[in-house]
Amino acid sequence: MNGTLRTLFFSPTHSSRKIALVLGESLTAALGKSQESRDLTFPLDREKSLDCGPDDVLVFAFPVYGGRVPQVLEAPLSRLRGNGATAVIAAVYGNRDYDDALLEAADLLTRRGFTVAAAGAFIAEHSVAPTVGAGRPDAEDTRVLTDFAKRAAAKIAAGNPAPVSVKGKRPYKERGPAADVRPKTTDACTQCMICVAGCPMGVISKDDPAVVAAGCIRCRACVKFCPEDAKFFDDPGTAKIREMLESKCLARREPELFL
Ligand SMILES: Cc1cc2nc3c(=O)[nH]c(=O)nc-3n(C[C@H](O)[C@H](O)[C@H](O)COP(=O)(O)O)c2cc1C
Ligand code: SF4
Ligand code: SF4
Structure with missing residues (x-):
């Protein structure tokens, strides 16, 4: 074959x-x-x-x-x-x-x-x-x-x-409402550009990585890979979801296979 x-x-x-x-x-x-x-x-x-x-x-x-x-x-x-x-x-x-x-x-x-x-x-x-x-x-x-x-x-x-x-x-399950939520950036940012290179939507400014244009899909790549922990989301929706996940979704789930 x-x-x-x-x-x-x-x-x-x-x-x-x-x-x-x-x-x-x-x-x-x-x-x-x-x-x-x-x-x-x-x-x-x-x-x-x-x-x-x-x-x-x-x-x-x-x-x-x-x-x-x-x-x-x-x-x-x-x-x-x-x-x-x-x-x-x-x-x-x-x-x-x-x-x-x-x-x-x-x-x-x-x-x-x-x-x-x-x-x-x-x-x-x-x-x-x-x-x-x-x-x-x-x-x-x-x-x-x-x-x-x-x-x-x-x-x-x-x-x-x-x-x-x-x-x-x-x-299929309805998608959540589209919301213009973008990450914020603290003063710890060193302008290393890691988040600029890793953003799948290309919305983080090359001139100033603290500036994020509309179109963020909230994937968290910029938060996860920032070496200074400078990127964060502080919107109430994110806080609510994180709280729900941390209180209800900690029990280990196992892979499900269909063959
Ligand atoms: C916007 C968004 C929505 C998500 N929705 C779900 C979900 O409905 N159920 C779930 O178990 N995980 C959900 N996750 C978690 C991701 O599926 C999970 O972290 C995945 O590993 C991310 O894939 P990646 O590392 O390839 O980017 C969501 C993550 C994000 C950023
Ligand atoms: S990855 Fe972090 S430190 Fe580097 S430019 Fe982005 S926000 Fe600044
Ligand atoms: S969360 Fe994802 S899409 Fe939004 S700015 Fe960060 S890397 Fe880009």
Whole structure:
């Protein structure tokens, strides 16, 4: 079987990337294909189209936002063409719930001409409340991921894989109201530009990283990677969500696999 294993991910705070790469490497090793990766995190990369062929396998990993596929991925996913390729999907969520995100992703890829042969929901640190899902994915998650990849590879290698049925409801969970919330910056900022380079929306000013234009998706990359802890959100909505997560979502959840 020829074809390419294409790993595709969107990952502002790098957890979905980690999971995509483990899956991509395990599937490549098991299926003996060549490998390519495409990172959809930054604006220019999201503009490119991707055409697959019937012998290709796509690994697609994304963070769950509000129980859905992040809205920013709608346009880039509409530029994918499956042409009969097989897909393996990983929805990565912060130990609360993935709600309808896996079903939405499976529907999107099916509409784009892929057969979704395997899918899973995996847990990572919650980017809004890092004590929730802290340390995930951990060694046990990696073991589950590699085992999942082996089982998915066996299904794909057997030929004509049947599409999976995943958990979720239609119509999908409603997205929260769009709000113009942006991070603030303390005087500790040294203008190192790490947040400017890591912002998936390109909204942090190169001239003054304390200035953030409209269009922030609240991904928390700037908060997580600032070496001075200078970026923060102080809106009441964020405080409420963090409180809810820290009081109700600390119990460990386990990956759910659909094959
Ligand atoms: C705006 C936003 C919404 C989120 N919504 C959810 C959610 O509905 N359920 C959940 O369990 N985690 C949620 N999370 C947590 C992320 O899914 C989780 O932290 C994920 O690992 C982030 O992926 P990344 O590291 O690849 O950016 C949300 C995070 C953000 C920033
Ligand atoms: S990462 Fe932090 S210190 Fe660096 S420019 Fe951004 S806010 Fe300033
Ligand atoms: S400014 Fe908004 S979109 Fe940009 S990195 Fe920070 S939280 Fe993410």
